Amino acid sequence: MPNLGKLIVHERMRRGIGPEPFADACGISRQTLYRIETGECEPSLPSLRKIARVLHVSPGKLLDLGA
Structure with missing residues (x-):
C-alpha cells in the first residue's frame, strides 16, 4: 500500500485537520500517525x-480500491 500514507495526508489536509487533533480523533498516537x-x-x-x-x-x- 505505497499510497496509503499519502492519501491519508491528502484527505486530512484537504479537511484542514492538523496531525495532533486527527491522531486524537482516530485514537492513535501522533507518532503512529x-x-x-x-x-x-x-x-x-x-x-x-x-x-x-x-x-x-x-x-x-x-x-485505492475505487470504493
Whole structure:
C-alpha cells in the first residue's frame, strides 16, 4: 500500500485537520500517525476503519480500491 500514507495526508489536509487533533480523533498516537503517513508502517484494520471514519471516506478509498 505505497499510497496509503499519502492519501491519508491528502484527505486530512484537504479537511484542514492538523496531525495532533486527527491522531486524537482516530485514537492513535501522533507518532503512529507519523509512521503511517510516511509509509513506515501500515495501520491495523481497526485503525484504518477509524481513520476512514474521521475522514468521512470508505476504507476502500484509502486503500485505492475505487470504493
